[in-house]
Amino acid sequence: MDFTIPEKTQIIVEMMDEFIKKELYPLEKDLGSNDYDALERELDKKRKIVKQMELWAPNHPKEFGGMGLTLMEHALVSEVLGQSSLGHYVFGCQAPDAGNIEILHLHGTHAQKEQYLRPLVDGKIRSCFSMTEVDMPGSNPVMLETTAVKEGDEYVINGHKWYSSSADGAEFAIVMAVTNPENSTYLQASMILVPTDTKGFNLVRNIPVMGHTGGGYFSHGEIIYQNCRVPTENILGGEGQGFVMAQDRLGPGRIHHCMRWIGICNRAFDLMCRRALERTIAPGKKLASKQIVQAWIAECAADIHAARLMVLHAAWMIDNVGASAARKEISMIKYVVANTLQKVLDTAIQVHGGLGMSSDTVLSYFWCHERGARIYDGADEAHKISVAKRILRNYMD
Numbered sequence: 252m253d254f255t256i257p258e259k260t261q262i263i264v265e266m267m268d269e270f271i272k273k274e275l276y277p278l279e280k281d282l283g284s285n286d287y288d289a290l291e292r293e294l295d296k297k298r299k300i301v302k303q304m305e306l307w308a309p310n311h312p313k314e315f316g317g318m319g320l321t322l323m324e325h326a327l328v329s330e331v332l333g334q335s336s337l338g339h340y341v342f343g344c345q346a347p348d349a350g351n352i353e354i355l356h357l358h359g360t361h362a363q364k365e366q367y368l369r370p371l372v373d374g375k376i377r378s379c380f381s382m383t384e385v386d387m388p389g390s391n392p393v394m395l396e397t398t399a400v401k402e403g404d405e406y407v408i409n410g411h412k413w414y415s416s417s418a419d420g421a422e423f424a425i426v427m428a429v430t431n432p433e434n435s436t437y438l439q440a441s442m443i444l445v446p447t448d449t450k451g452f453n454l455v456r457n458i459p460v461m462g463h464t465g466g467g468y469f470s471h472g473e474i475i476y477q478n479c480r481v482p483t484e485n486i487l488g489g490e491g492q493g494f495v496m497a498q499d500r501l502g503p504g505r506i507h508h509c510m511r512w513i514g515i516c517n518r519a520f521d522l523m524c525r526r527a528l529e530r531t532i533a534p535g536k537k538l539a540s541k542q543i544v545q546a547w548i549a550e551c552a553a554d555i556h557a558a559r560l561m562v563l564h565a566a567w568m569i570d571n572v573g574a575s576a577a578r579k580e581i582s583m584i585k586y587v588v589a590n591t592l593q594k595v596l597d598t599a600i601q602v603h604g605g606l607g608m609s610s611d612t613v614l615s616y617f618w619c620h621e622r623g624a625r626i627y628d629g630a631d632e633a634h635k636i637s638v639a640k641r642i643l644r645n646y647m648d
């Protein structure tokens with residue numbers, strides 16, 4: 252088995268690493284501020300430099316202006332960008348746009364690609380993905396109350412969504428709504444493009460998340476769709492294809508999410524080691540001299556390494572046997588990496604003491620915004636059930 256990283260990928264990753272440390276770490280202090288317009292203006296300047304460096308949109312198709320990296324290459328890129336909460340945004344591969352770009356690329360019509368995909372890859376507009384509902388369990392997404400009823404050449408959408416990340420300032424939403432209630436469960440819903448200036452698209456609020464309401468790209472919207480009318484040509488794929496299309500983007504998307512989390516682990520681990528070596532806790536004694544801290548460092552290092560190898564193996568499986576045959580591996584990395592992330596962040600905060608709880612390091616921001624890792628992209632429990640069922644199937648006659 253060859254673990255060597257190809258030279259071309261290594262060079263890209265090193266250039267990104269240097270940029271992030273030099274240009275983005277200093278801006279992270281503004282993540283907790285309330286002036287998100289000012290932050291986005293600063294980030295736009297950095298995006299221009301990234302484009303000049305030809306490192307823009309690493310995972311997106313070349314014909315639409317991206318670098319067209321492979322799954323494995325972008326996995327390594329995602330790890331390095333994940334070290335900062337600003338990384339993916341500044342390099343043009345941020346969620347939820349990245350997933351929406353994939354859907355549009357795979358299933359959009361020529362007209363949809365020109366209107367939505369091209370400016371989205373270019374970073375001229377943003378988007379959101381509007382599936383989870385306030386009154387329905389996101390863990391069982393086939394239970395949707397939002398409907399899109401055909402009237403003439405329009406769909407009329409009604410429903411109450413929340414956690415539509417980055418809806419604030421987005422140009423359009425991809426909305427999951429029931430169009431075909433007569434079909435079997437997995438063929439009832441469709442994805443529909445809804446421009447956010449459509450009458451009846453009501454962004455009610457940005458949801459406060461652990462005390463941070465955020466703004467612009469850095470927010471999670473609650474949206475009421477009230478007799479919201481869009482042309483029938485705004486459907487993506489075909490009627491009833493919503494869940495099939497959602498399934499398509501799961502494998503690659505999961506790899507990138509998980510490698511982003513590994514990047515956060517690496518950053519927290521680095522901060523933890525530095526703090527342990529800097530902090531004097533008794534005359535002539537550094538925190539790092541304590542065996543309990545050494546054990547934390549050794550355990551976190553091994554946990555991160557193991558989680559990282561699992562993700563790279565799942566990516567290798569997708570490349571070699573396809574996402575469908577790798578479903579167990581794709582589910583396993585979700586809860587393993589999310590829990591590793593939580594453990595490493597918690598340990599790093601512990602080592603920092605009061606400083607870890609303050610907003611003077613990036614750890615508290617990570618803690619507030621990445622706790623959700625165990626909930627979104629399928630709650631851990633749902634993935635564990637799915638993995639166990641697949642394993643137990645082998646023991647049944």
Ligand SMILES: Cc1cc2nc3c(=O)[nH]c(=O)nc-3n(C[C@H](O)[C@H](O)[C@H](O)COP(=O)(O)OP(=O)(O)OC[C@H]3O[C@@H](n4cnc5c(N)ncnc54)[C@H](O)[C@@H]3O)c2cc1C
Pocket residue numbers: 347380381382383387388389390391413414415416471623625626627628629630631632633636
């Ligand atoms: C930061 C963040 C960003 C998000 N971004 C988006 C977005 O952009 N677009 C979007 O549409 N949604 C988004 N979501 C929503 C997310 O997908 C849902 O929160 C998730 O699917 C869980 O659904 P729920 O919140 O309704 O929890 P529920 O379905 O009510 O589940 C609650 C809990 O029950 C447990 N549970 C669930 N099922 C089972 C089971 N079968 N067995 C045992 N226990 C179970 C789990 O612990 C779960 O956390 C985001 C969420 C967060 C936190």
